Amino acid sequence: MKLVDIETVETGQTLGKTIFSSNGTVLLSKGVQLTVYMISTLKRLGVTTVYLDDPLYQDIPEDEVLNEETKRAVIHLMSETFESLRSGKAFNTKAVSQTVDEMLDDILKNQNMLVHLSDIRTEDNAMFVHAMNVCMVSSLIGLNIGLNMIQLKELAIGALLHDIGKVGAPEAQEGRMHHAWRGFELIKNKREYSLLIAHVAFQHHEWIDGSGAPRGLNGEDIHTYAKIVAVANVYDNLVYGADGEGPLMPHIACEQLNAMSGTRLDHEVLTQFMRIVSIYPNGISVKLSTRQTGVVVGQHRGLPGRPIVRIIDKEGDEAVGFSELDLAQHPTVFIEAVLT
Structure with a gap:
């Protein structure tokens, strides 16, 4: 399996990694031979790189923390959650908890694998894959710093739901209109959840030096869960170019994260993050x-x-x-x- 630019893909080459649609179904399966139509469709959907099967690299281990079935379930869950919120309905807290349990099962089994965010993102599934990645990375950091299982599940739920305040949010987000505040309001009254879960959504854009949003909290006032999710969130956004600056390779993204140590991001959390991330992922x-x-x-x-x-x-x-x-x-x- 080898990662290549979509512009270099040729008809007849074999897809090396499954690509998911926005509702968790399979858009293109691993092993399919790519046609002109498939390649043009991927480009139209905003795909910039793909993994291809290559006889010279067929033995490269995929080392996936989450299995394919779990990924499908997470993306489907987030699609349903966002759709419920757009319709003005309550999201299914039980389904979220069950899906997080499935994720944590995979994460605990594969906690010694280094993380590489290899799932191909389209314009339609980007928010859902982002939520999944932030949850996975946050959970692995949580394991590294010694959280117990109750704490780990609180962290994982908060990480998965950290951006739900973006649903229906205006472009200009300040004060109580900021998506972090909106996310807090959506979660805080859920009796099934600890208030700490709501504070993950509330604080994941707060920076250690007090320059963050929506309240300008400084390091001591920001909960550990939110500090963890902040690192995972920034990293995923850098790797996929979600901030409008173009995607960065993992080693460059890690350099930028380290430059934020002690100002935006917590130094100890960053130290643990660097122990679980693959700077040069397999296939590049x-x-x-x-x-x-x-x-x-x-x-x-x-x-x-x-x-x-x-x-x-x-x-x-x-x-x-x-x-x-x-x-x-x-x-x-x-x-x-x-x-x-």
Whole structure:
């Protein structure tokens, strides 16, 4: 499986990763041979990169924290939740809790995997995939800092629902019209939920230095759950270009996060985040300081910047073999650029 720019995809190539529609159904299944119509449809839906099957990289482990069935359930749930709110109806708190339980089951089983946000996003499913990613990343950080299961579920529900105040919100969001305040109002009266869950929505845009919104709280006044979700939220937005500045590769996004340490984002939460994130995800193409190019095929927990890189040996355009360079074993070799 290899990540490529949608503009380089050719008819007949095989999709390496399932793409979901806005309601959680499968838009295109892994293994399908792409046609001209499929490629043009993906472009129209706002897809910029896709994973392709490649015989040279078929053995690369996907290392997915959430399984495909869980992802479908989460996206479907968020679609139904947003639709209920648009219709002026109450959202289904029981369904949210059940889906979060399914997510946490996967997360606990796969907590030693490094996170790479690899699900392809379209304009229709972007908000739902964002909610899923923020919940997954937040939960893994929560595990790392030692939250118990009750706390972990509160954090996960709050993370999944952190943006529900955006439904029907005006573009100009200030004071009580800010989506964080609106989200707090939607959640706080749910008897099934702790008030701390509502405060995740309320505080996830508050910054440590007091420059955030909607109330300008400083570090000591911001709950730990919200500090965690703030990191996950900013990272996902940077990687997918949700703030209008264009998507960033994970290593660049991590650099920007670290630049916010102690001002916008909590230093300790960032430290734990860096222990669970894959800076150079499997499947991306890289250029090494040796002038060789290759594809990342493996990771080391605790050494996110030192992955295993597969280098293809070629005679002309023909692949004749490959070698693998484990950067953890070669400290003088560095990744100079990401080519995808």
